[in-house]
Amino acid sequence: MKETETIFLSLINQHKAIIHKISKMYMHGGEEQQDLFQEIVMQLWKAYPSFKGHSKFTTWMYRVALNTALVYFKKENRKVDKAPLDENIDLIDESDSAEKEEKLAYLYKAVQELNAVEKALIFLFLENQSHREIAENLGISEVNARVKLNRTKEKLQFIIKKNGYEF
Structure with missing residues (x-):
């Protein structure tokens, strides 16, 4: 395997939680x-030389991944329905409470x-990104x-x- 591929795969493996989220x-x-x-990983690989x-x-990864998600979301004309999400949310540690x-x-x-841009904003906010970092990642002003x-x-x-989800 080429050195570039090895480095790329290592970086993707280290930060794959971002792509999952x-x-x-x-x-x-x-x-x-x-x-x-898979689409995000493919686009990251294509853009990696840049x-x-x-x-x-x-x-850089946030920006490419979010742009890919936005394009993918629009291209596929995905409609948000009220179907429940998978119960297998693996973003939490097993030690966390059921609550x-x-x-x-x-x-x-x-x-x-939320719409696609709003989802990106909330995602970056939940990732503890500053307003400056959010602006950079989305290509807008702070x-x-x-x-x-x-x-x-x-x-x-x-x-x-x-929806009565208050907690």
């Missing part, structure tokens, strides 16, 4: 999530009602990121209350 944000079921996961190391690998798991499942159900994020958080709170 984005896949869960944009797709309901396991097969759809897996398809998006990664020059001017930013952290994860910053925390239930709250996370409610959050993912509510997030499914002020715009702050405003859009606040509106999206309000919308998400409304959805949670509307």
Whole structure:
């Protein structure tokens, strides 16, 4: 295996949780999530030669992965339905309580009602990205990121209350 491939695969393996989280944000079921996961990895590989190391690998990875998810989501004309998410949410440690798991499942159900850009905003916020980092990753101004994020958080709170998911 070439050195470039080895380095790329190592980086993907180290940060695959990012791709899993984005896949869960944009797709309901396991097969759809897996398809998006594979599409993101493929696009990361295609774009890898353009990664020059001017930013952290994860910053570049977020940007490519989110752009891929947005394009994939639009291209497939996916409609969000109210179907429950997979119960196998693997984003939480096994040591977490059932209550925390239930709250996370409610959050993912509510997030499914957001549009593609709003999902990206919430994902980056949940990843503890600053407004500056969110703006960089989405290609918008920091002020715009702050405003859009606040509106999206309000919308998400409304959805949670509307659906009786309050916790």
